[in-house]
Amino acid sequence: MIKLLKEYNRFLMPFYLMNGLLFIGTVGYMTIEGFSFMNAVYMTVITVATVGYGEVQTLSEAGRIFTIFLIMTSFGTFAYAVSSITRLVTDGEINRFIKQRRVKKTIGELEGHVIICGYGRNGRQAAHVLKKHDKRFVVIDNNDKITNSITHKFSDLVLTGDATSDEMLHAAGILKCSALITTLPADADNLFIVVTARFLNPKITIISRASDDGSDTKLKIAGANNVIMPDRVGGAHMASLVMKPDVMEFIDKITAQGGENINLEEITFDSLTDSLKSKTLKELEIRNKSGANIIGFKTAEGEFVVNPSADTKVIPNSKIFVLGTFDQIKKMKSILSE
DSSP states (O other), X not given: OHHHHHHHHHHHHHHXXXXXXXXXXXXXXXXXXXXXXXXXXXXXXXXXXXXXXXXXXXXXXXXXXHHHHHHHHHHHHHHHHHXXXXXXXXXXXXXXXXXXXXXXXXXXXXXXXXXXXXXXXXXHHHHHHHHHTTOOEEEEESOHHXXXXXXXXXXXXXXXXXXXXXXXXXXXXXXXXXXXXXXXXXXXXXXXXXXXXXXXXTTSEEEEEOOSTXXXXXXXXXXXXXXXXXXXXXXXXXXHHHHOHHHHHHHHHHSTTSOTTOEEEXXXXXXXXXXXXXXXXXXXXXXXXXXXXXXXXXXXXXXXXXXXXXXXXXXXXXXXXXXXXXXXXXXXXXXXXX
């Protein structure tokens, strides 16, 4: 809030000064010389602007003294105001200020979005997948060349600044977001963001990148739900492609990186309508009603079950994993939430 007021004052200060001079001069001439409002305004403008026009009417000695005072005090002030306004226009400061205000307003209206800290290779890939699934996200990066080059359909949700600061996370909507992804190259920075984000919003899902062995454990202790080590994951994936190429290609197809018409979704207990909560998988009739298939289940204790039995009950804190086409998943969601 304090920073916002400073930004406003920085842009409006020249206008404050000019209006202040106009007010003082107008009131002075009306009081001392008895000028009408229009004559007082006119006299003040030609005096402050030093254009050299003649006086509206002959001034008294007190009026001349006041005019001298107005000229002496307004000369530097008026020059400063004009130069400041010119600089704001020529340097593009006004456009940047308007853009920042628009971004803040847009982010303020978001809820359940994702925050991406860092827009390197991993950050761009995360943004690509989120954009593909039409998930709103806010990008934070301290490199203005990178943020200015972002042209995706959510380009109005980009902030330039230090993602490790509380102020920047608040600006990105940390209190109302559903998840945070931090992909900074330094593990220490990622650790700091994880700790801060977990403190500010204990309910969000936090995904962090890690580079060094041992950092993943520290990040999880700090509050990260999942930690990804790109080098380790990349090497394991390449080895799997050698051993089981078709299996890995199939997995890629059904995950977020796959085709447009193949979706693997998770259904939580809370997302079910009240009439379907605590029902068995058989009673949900997902396959019969939508065509999608239940391929996995996560118990309330966090254990994963592949091909769960039809008698498995959906209880609080459990999840169902469903595979299907886009239309099947859409139909299933509408049935389960009716």
